[in-house]
Amino acid sequence: SQQGEEDPQALSIQEGENATMNCSYKTSINNLQWYRQNSGRGLVHLILIRSNEREKHSGRLRVTLDTSKKSSSLLITASRAADTASYFCATPGGGNKLTFGTGTQLKVEL
């Protein structure tokens, strides 16, 4: 079952621009995570934000969480070609499981 839904499904921007992708979920959560997947590779954990946090930063990444709207956003500032990847949000699915969203495919063009 899919808990998170990312928006947009695909995003194409120029290098140096900011990229914003959103995740909506359905049930109450205690944390939300974002992962990156380069084409044909495994996922890499980027950042975890807890339900009592509104915003969290890690390098060029900024994540926000609005529990009242059941949504989160991932902002990548000053994007680079190397940021080209798919980005997934993940929420706890009970019993140490995660439920992943459908992903946003980001393409950063030179």
Next chain:
Amino acid sequence: DGGITQSPKYLFRKEGQNVTLSCEQNLNHDAMYWYRQDPGQGLRLIYYSQIVNDFQKGDIAEGYSVSREKKESFPLTVTSAQKNPTAFYLCASGGPQETQYFGPGTRLLVL
């Protein structure tokens, strides 16, 4: 090097054949997971194991089997009952705070 490995990178299956995908981790994690990913899609959970000698079905377990005889290893068998096995298979182990660490994946193709 700590990490999670999967082999082979590519696997070809003939009709009616069972094939086994390997997943090994040296992160000392108790939990391990198998996911299936179809083109342009998210991840769907096949099986997971929270401890040695125990495992549970995920959302799409039919046509698959697993074993967890050692903490480090969680092999996945795609049986002949899985009629549409072509996909990218990802193994993960569970780290702190419910984060997961993924292997590089195995792409299964049907001949």
